[in-house]
Amino acid sequence: MAFLAAPRGGEGGSLFGFTATVQPRSGPPVRLAAHDIQIVFAVPGIVLASIFVSVPFVAREVIPVMEAGGSQEEEAARVLGASGWQTFRRVTLPNIRWGVLYGAILCSARVLGEFGAGSVVSGRIRGATNTLPLHVEILFNEYQFQASFAVASVLTGLALVTLVIKSVAARHVRGETVR
Amino acid sequence: MSIEVRGVSRVFGRHRALRDVSLTIGPGELLALLGPSGSGKTTLLRVVAGLEAPDAGTVFFDGEDSSGRSTADRRIGFVFQHYALFRHMTVFENVAFGLRVRPRASRPADGEIRRRVDELLALVQLDHLGGRYPSQLSGGQRQRVALARALAVEPRVLLLDEPFGALDAKVRQELRRWLRRLLQQINVTTVFVTHDQEEALELADRVVIMNDGRIEQDGTPDAVLEHPATPFVMTFVGNVNIFRGRLPEGQATLAGLSAARSMRPSPDEHDDLAYARPHELEIGRDDTGGGVWVTVRDVRIVGALAKVELVDGLGALIQAELGRPQFEQLEVGVGDAVYVKARRLRVFTNA
DSSP states (O other): OTTTTOOOSTTHHHHHHHHHHHOOSSSHHHHHHHTTOOOTTSHHHHHHHHHHHHHHHHHHHHHHHHHHHOSHHHHHHHHTTOOHHHHIIIIIHHHHHHHHHHHHHHHHHHHHTOOHHHHHHHOOOTTTTOOHHHHHHHHHHTTOHHHHHHHHHHHHHHHHHHHHHHHHHHHHHHHHHHO | OOEEEEEEEEEETTEEEEEEEEEEEOTTOEEEEEOOTTSSHHHHHHHHHTSSOOSEEEEEETTEEOTTOOGGGGOEEEEOTTOOOOTTSOHHHHHHHHHHTSOGGGOOOHHHHHHHHHHHHHHTTOGGGTTSOGGGSOHHHHHHHHHHHHHTTOOSEEEEESTTTTSOHHHHHHHHHHHHHHHHHHOOEEEEEESOHHHHHHHOSEEEEEETTEEEEEEOHHHHHHSOSSHHHHHHSSOOEEEEEOOOTTSEEETTEEESOOOOOOSSSSOEEEEEOGGGEEEESSOOSSSEEEEEEEEEEETTEEEEEEEOTTOOEEEEEEEHHHHHHHTOOTTOEEEEEESOOEEEOOO
16 A cells, blocks of 8 residues: 555545555555555556557457468477477567557557546656646646647657558558468 | 377367377388378377377377477477468578577587588479578479478478378379489388378378278278278279179179179178279170170270270169270270179178
8 A cells, every 4th residue: 555655746646545445455566565666656557557458459450360370380380399489489470570560550559649548547747657648638728738739749740650650561461461 | 210109089079080099100111191081180190290189099109108298309390281381481491490499509500500401402402492482482392391391300200291282283293203202212200191092002101091080991002902991991992883782692693793702691681782993894795694784874085094984774873994995896885785794893791
């Protein structure tokens, strides 16, 4: 519980009351707290929340590619004496690399605009755990319209770059699935 | 390296792919597993390779129990039906893979790997294609790459799953002859799976015929062809005419065809089956006894052979094959009546 009692101020406080009621008295959170590792209202929390909302996109891209490829190449690698890790690194991963990249791009696109999950776990500590979309809202609420729009434009720019990379990767993914 | 399969069973859901199969393969032997699809032959090959764990039974390599050994430890060369070449690697890297993944202590130096791979590519006559990717090769070339890759690890046993299955007839014949020479040259115990009887009989020293998860017969190509152990082997290997009927004591009279061959009397009321290959039938214009009159329905001349379709009085089809000059001497055509008898009739009594 100690780590929850240490939010560095800000709007996270209102959240504290709610989270505290569902925290267990022992187990990993308490052990993490003992080592002074903070999850909620810190970067790890944001990363975890982002992973939860975006990993399904990678899975959706990679699973069909792997199914189309079948498992014969992995079996061939095993027979030739490769270990599990060698098989994954030298055979499986190269075959699905575009699928993984494509999924990662969809992931980052999703995460760039993530508001809800980020808002809940980040604590919105300015300069520490604030994300771009959250920052747009904060600035807007503070009537700093120019700054708010500037940040929004940065987001738009990133979205456009992602779009370009996405279409390049999509072509390669089709190649991987067809072969 | 000898292989012994002892009492191996494998079940997939409700399908019993292997039922208590036992088989011994001597060192240096070239063995064919022949059978229709679903007969368990590929499963048996995969069990030997360690890609599939048996539900019961054991595989021994040179008398040593292999149960605890992983596929990687068995030092086996496996050529997959669709080759399973690594798509993202060049031909050279494909062949080098088995050497590159070795633990550092036993991994050859780069120069040594290069020398070995070049040697193998020369052996399979692909020395000029090392830089290509699998997608840029023909089916026959891919097959040879797969073989070179399997041989790179200096396997103690070579296992091939339908090695010519995906190739067209001409390439298949060429590769078959080439593979036979190559295997004689490297002298490694080899087992290959096929559903093509011609392939099995032409290539292997010994043929094991499988059906429904069991071994039907195990013998030399000649024994399997000339002395089939079961009706299944008789019908699966080569063309055959089947005659149904009851066996009177001492002689076979089957659907009007009789053969001067002493046999056991039928133990019960059921029909017995007699089999004669098309080339074991004799056609004549006179009643010489022991045969039956039939009508010629169709004649096809295939190279030096005449394939004749005959119909007996009950409308049953009989296929006969004879040499072309022999057939021309007979001077018969479609619609003519001819006298047919079997030089040889094999009978499996219906117990």
